[in-house]
Amino acid sequence: MNAVVGGWAAGYxxxxxxxxALTYLAVQPGPQKFVQTWIDPGVPGFLLAVPISIGTxxxxxxxxxxxxxAYVLGGFEDKPGALGAPSWQFLFIMGALxxxxxxxxxxxSRRLWWLWLSMSVSFxxxxxxxxxxxxxx
Numbered sequence: 001m002n003a004v005v006g007g008w009a010a011g012y013x014x015x016x017x018x019x020x021a022l023t024y025l026a027v028q029p030g031p032q033k034f035v036q037t038w039i040d041p042g043v044p045g046f047l048l049a050v051p052i053s054i055g056t057x058x059x060x061x062x063x064x065x066x067x068x069x070a071y072v073l074g075g076f077e078d079k080p081g082a083l084g085a086p087s088w089q090f091l092f093i094m095g096a097l098x099x100x101x102x103x104x105x106x107x108x109s110r111r112l113w114w115l116w117l118s119m120s121v122s123f124x125x126x127x128x129x130x131x132x133x134x135x136x137x
Contacts, residue, residue: 003068005080009066012115015056017122021115022056028112031069037093063064067094068126094128 026048071077076087085091098120105116 003072003135004065006131006137007066007068007071007127008061009064009134010067010131011056011061011080012062013130014064014123014126015053017119018056018060019049019053022052023121025112026052028103030119064127067104068131068135071132076132077135086136090132091124091128095124098123098128112137130133 023046027044027046057091071087071090074090076090102120106113
């Protein structure tokens with residue numbers, strides 16, 4: 001049960017960070033042209049924060065529950081830890097998952113490399129370290 005709560009908490013924290021990142025993208029002049037194909041141009045970018053928040057909360061908390069289930073079902077709580085994480089294998093898997101989309105995102109927008117990298121590091125921190133620590137309590 002602790003893993004499920006830990007996964008939900010990590011997912012919720014990731015949803016908050018994703019809301020900030022996606023709202024930032026929505027108010028930028030370049031990406032807003034892409035968004036305007038679906039949304040009326042008269043809608044301010046900051047107003048999109050509400051549906052973005054609802055969508056990211058649902059998606060990331062569900063992802064957190066799935067990753068917490070994978071942590072428990074995979075038996076990662078019995079594996080040796082490293083770098084402050086209870087399981088080095090799970091940390092490595094989360095790191096691999098986090099950095100898979102970075103090359104594609106950097107290819108799409110080089111100027112936002114810092115955003116892509118910070119979201120990937122946040123994912124590793126929340127799901128690779130925080131969630132297993134909460135699951136162990």
